[in-house]
Structures are given as structure tokens and as C-alpha cells.
Amino acid sequence: PSSYHFFHDPTEISLFRSHLLQWYDQNKRELPWRTLVKIMLQQTQVATVIDYYNRWMKRWSTVEKLAAATLEEVNQMWAGLGYYSRGRRLHEGAQKVVSELDGQMPKTTAGLLKQLPGVGRYTAGAISSIALGQVTLFFDGNVIRVLCRVRAIGANGTSPVVTDALWTISDTLVDPERPGDFNQAMMELGARVCTPKSPLCSQCPVQNHCHAFRKVLIKQKTDSKRLLGKLVSKLNTSVPDIENCLVASSCDLCLSEDWDPQLGVQNYPRKPVKKAPRVEQTLTCIVERQRAGEEMEYLLTQRPSKGLLAGMWELPSMLLEADVSENKYKDMICDMMQKLLETSIDARAVQFVGEVVHIFSHIHQTYMVFSVHGSDWSEGEQEQKTCWLTKSALQGAAVSTGVKKVECVFSWVSQQSQTSQCCKLKLLKIVCVYKKNLKKWKKNESVFVTEYFQCTLF
Structure with missing residues (x-):
């Protein structure tokens, strides 16, 4: 030079x-x-x-x-x-x-x-x-x-x-x-x-x-x-x-x-053209249980000790292959729950919540979110480590921002469903961009969620 x-x-x-x-x-x-x-x-x-x-x-x-x-x-x-x-x-x-x-x-x-x-x-x-x-x-x-x-x-x-x-x-x-x-x-x-x-x-x-x-x-x-x-x-x-x-x-x-x-x-300096982030879809299920006289709890699983979000806790999830059709999602969740809880779940009990988009530095992740509710579930004898956490405990646990977004979205949808008995809410899409909105997210979660929901009453 x-x-x-x-x-x-x-x-x-x-x-x-x-x-x-x-x-x-x-x-x-x-x-x-x-x-x-x-x-x-x-x-x-x-x-x-x-x-x-x-x-x-x-x-x-x-x-x-x-x-x-x-x-x-x-x-x-x-x-x-x-x-x-x-x-x-x-x-x-x-x-x-x-x-x-x-x-x-x-x-x-x-x-x-x-x-x-x-x-x-x-x-x-x-x-x-x-x-x-x-x-x-x-x-x-x-x-x-x-x-x-x-x-x-x-x-x-x-x-x-x-x-x-x-x-x-x-x-x-x-x-x-x-x-x-x-x-x-x-x-x-x-x-x-x-x-x-x-x-x-x-x-x-x-x-x-x-x-x-x-x-x-x-x-x-x-x-x-x-x-x-x-x-x-x-x-x-x-x-x-x-x-x-x-x-x-x-x-x-x-x-x-x-x-x-x-x-x-x-x-100066000229930056190289950034490589487009990898696009992924993840099937995620919010598994709730509420025992008599106790606070609602969520099931979490621990990620592997190596790789993305190593050792962190997350909602039960699996990476979707490109050729998996949407009509198989509920059956896949039932299979996942069978392995985690050793309990059979009727696919009709699995409810669609919506889509949550979370942007990592190199991954454009879309969570296809479903939920299922029970009362007496406990962990099975599976290899993957699991635990049950209350909503308040979840906020202070070793979970990623993406998990907190999904939980906040689910809580918002559940609240709307409970307070709108004469209306049915159809969640079209939720877009939560991590890098641009993290500060607002921490400051006021409810405001953040209402700004990024697109809902239709019918």
C-alpha cells in the first residue's frame, strides 16, 4: 500500500x-x-x-x-x-x-x-x-x-x-x-x-x-x-x-x-454489501398449567450447551423444515408434548396465537406460535432439561428477548380474548424488530405490543 x-x-x-x-x-x-x-x-x-x-x-x-x-x-x-x-x-x-x-x-x-x-x-x-x-x-x-x-x-x-x-x-x-x-x-x-x-x-x-x-x-x-x-x-x-x-x-x-x-x-470506509440474513421458521408452543390454588406456569426447555443461545431457556420449540405444511403444525406440537410431558394431547386443544418475527444479527426468525393449556402436567423422563416458571419468574430468567416477546404477545392476545366475549380476534401478524425497538420494549411492553399488533374484529 x-x-x-x-x-x-x-x-x-x-x-x-x-x-x-x-x-x-x-x-x-x-x-x-x-x-x-x-x-x-x-x-x-x-x-x-x-x-x-x-x-x-x-x-x-x-x-x-x-x-x-x-x-x-x-x-x-x-x-x-x-x-x-x-x-x-x-x-x-x-x-x-x-x-x-x-x-x-x-x-x-x-x-x-x-x-x-x-x-x-x-x-x-x-x-x-x-x-x-x-x-x-x-x-x-x-x-x-x-x-x-x-x-x-x-x-x-x-x-x-x-x-x-x-x-x-x-x-x-x-x-x-x-x-x-x-x-x-x-x-x-x-x-x-x-x-x-x-x-x-x-x-x-x-x-x-x-x-x-x-x-x-x-x-x-x-x-x-x-x-x-x-x-x-x-x-x-x-x-x-x-x-x-x-x-x-x-x-x-x-x-x-x-x-x-x-x-x-x-x-470512507466503504462497507461491503451485507449478506442477507438466513430466514428460518420455528414452531413454538406456549404450554400453560394451573394447579389448584397456584399461579399460572409456563413450560420451558433448555437449549443445548453449544450454538445459538447456548444454555438459555426457551418455550418448547422446533425448527421447521421448508417443506412442512401448516396443517401439520398441530400434530407436530402434539408429538413434541408427548416427548416432553409423556401426555397425549388432542390436536383440537392446540390454539394458534400468531406469528412473531425476531431479528438476530444473521437470522430472520419467525416464530409460529401456538398454545395449549392443562392443569396436572409434569415433566416426563425426557433427555432435554425442562422447568415450569410463573410469568413473573420468566421475566427474570435466563431467556432471550425473543421468548419475552412471544410471551408478551400471548398474554396480550389472551387478555383481548377474555375481555371481548362478543368478538373473535384474528391476529394477522406481529412484527417485533429487536434492534430498533429494544429500548421501547423495555420501557413499556404494553405500548410496544399495541403498536405492533394488527388485529381484525369480526
Whole structure:
């Protein structure tokens, strides 16, 4: 790759550090964490993590307390945060630190990578720089975006060639006196100023070091000359001449397509076309029982210890094959209940509730929801682990957001059926988009449900 995409001038490097850290000292947010949160924050927004972090630290304030917890307790605490393998790996790491490392965390990036399960280059860099003061950079999406714009790197930000280039840049750029603060400043800059859309370039402390920003200014200057026939003398920022990549046509770091003046600095980095999420349908049954004088309970089963939502609890479910017809759904549920409860159920007792769509990062999941009610059911002698939970207990259990959506939908439908004796409700479809509506969902479940129901009275 061309030297255009790297830092070489010691003076520029020093100024970049100084400008960034001065801005950070004046503008940083007071966030209640240092190391644990870096694992929580992978693929998750800050606002979502804060509450989880506070509850986590209140319960497990030391690595010894976390190591003594059960995986079930960890999953329960992590429920709703997503990417559940992160919680499991934290738990495994704590157990290894206590049982094999005498309660002492590894003190180097290499040690973290080698000795702790699930710790990759990103997490190791975060812990090393912030907690241990080592001179190393780590990359989240914010940092990658900042560096790609500063050095006009237009290739796919996650490609190996870009990753290698960013690590090379980091080796020269990280402030040796304040490596932890430098890394947090880079993240803060990307989160608040150098944002994916509508970046605030006029407020950026390192704009004078940014190739992308200079390119925008030069384009503005050129357009002004063309329109007015003369140099516009009053620009808010001086426009120094800059070099261009001399081997752009063959450079692996340059834009692979023409620079779009409408995008400005948002030309960098170009993101690859996302792979369409896998579409799946899952047959799900809400199995209720209510014993005399007791609260209503739901049957739950535990997922396998590996794979998606490993070890989490869910409503009895099975993945549907593409060629399964809808008229077989009730028979399949009866077979599933026979295995779980060792009880025969009449298909006529199985009631359709509706469809609930839940979006994972890589799966578009549609739950085909049915329900069945009984009184004296108990678990059979099946291999799959099961339990009965009340509605209130379900909300605090180690279950995914998708399960809570399904239960909330079922409760809403049941309530409407009970209060509308002269009407029959036909549930057409329920669309619950996890990423966009999680905050609203937690704040007010009833409002969320009514907004995403489409019902017909007849």
C-alpha cells in the first residue's frame, strides 16, 4: 500500500495525539467502567450496557465471585443483552483465573490472548491499554471509521489488508504516556463526532490531520473557482495542498470506485454489501398449567450447551423444515408434548396465537406460535432439561428477548380474548424488530405490543 495512508512525520503524530487528548479531557463522558464493559460493548450500544454493567458489578464485584457463580446465573444476568457467548466466556475466563492463575489476570496482551478463553485481539488490546497501561491500540467500529477517514482508507474496513494497515498505523499513533486514554478518546471521537452519518467535521479536533476532510475542502475550493471564476478568499478553514495516493489504481487501501462528492468524508470506509440474513421458521408452543390454588406456569426447555443461545431457556420449540405444511403444525406440537410431558394431547386443544418475527444479527426468525393449556402436567423422563416458571419468574430468567416477546404477545392476545366475549380476534401478524425497538420494549411492553399488533374484529 502507498505511504499516503500512513503516518510518517513525528511532528504530525505528536500534534494528532495532543489535539485528540486535549479534546477528550474536555469532552469525555463519565462512564462507570474500564475492562468488563469492553466485552459487553461488542456489538452493543453504550446506553444498553450501562444498566447491565451496574447490575453485574453489584452482584459479582470480584473475579472470585464471578467464578463461583453458575452458568445459569450468568445467563440470567445477561438475558436481553444478546450475543450470549460473551457472558459464558467471561464466566469461563473468571474460573480459569481463579483455578489456574491464582486469581491474577495476565499482565500482557500476549498473556491475555493465550491464557483466557474467548479473548481476541480486540478485547486483549482494550484490557491491556486501559487497565494495564500498555501501549497498544484496539479497534471497534468507531476507531476503524476514524482511522479510515483520517488516512483515506476506502477499502472494506474489515478486510485483512485494512486490518493490517490499521495495526501498523496504531503502532506509531498510540500515545505512549496515556495509551488507555488515547484509545478511549478514539472511541469517543467516533461515537460523538466522526459518526457513520452526518459527521460533525467542524467540531473534530483532528480535522487538520484528516485526508478525507481535506479532500472535501479541496472539492469545495475547486467548485468555487469553477462557479465564480476566481478564488474564494474567505473559507472557514485553510486548505493546504495535499498529496494523493500515487498508486491509487493498484492500491488495496484506496476506494475501489469513484469518490462520491455527495458523501464527502462518508466515502470512507466503504462497507461491503451485507449478506442477507438466513430466514428460518420455528414452531413454538406456549404450554400453560394451573394447579389448584397456584399461579399460572409456563413450560420451558433448555437449549443445548453449544450454538445459538447456548444454555438459555426457551418455550418448547422446533425448527421447521421448508417443506412442512401448516396443517401439520398441530400434530407436530402434539408429538413434541408427548416427548416432553409423556401426555397425549388432542390436536383440537392446540390454539394458534400468531406469528412473531425476531431479528438476530444473521437470522430472520419467525416464530409460529401456538398454545395449549392443562392443569396436572409434569415433566416426563425426557433427555432435554425442562422447568415450569410463573410469568413473573420468566421475566427474570435466563431467556432471550425473543421468548419475552412471544410471551408478551400471548398474554396480550389472551387478555383481548377474555375481555371481548362478543368478538373473535384474528391476529394477522406481529412484527417485533429487536434492534430498533429494544429500548421501547423495555420501557413499556404494553405500548410496544399495541403498536405492533394488527388485529381484525369480526
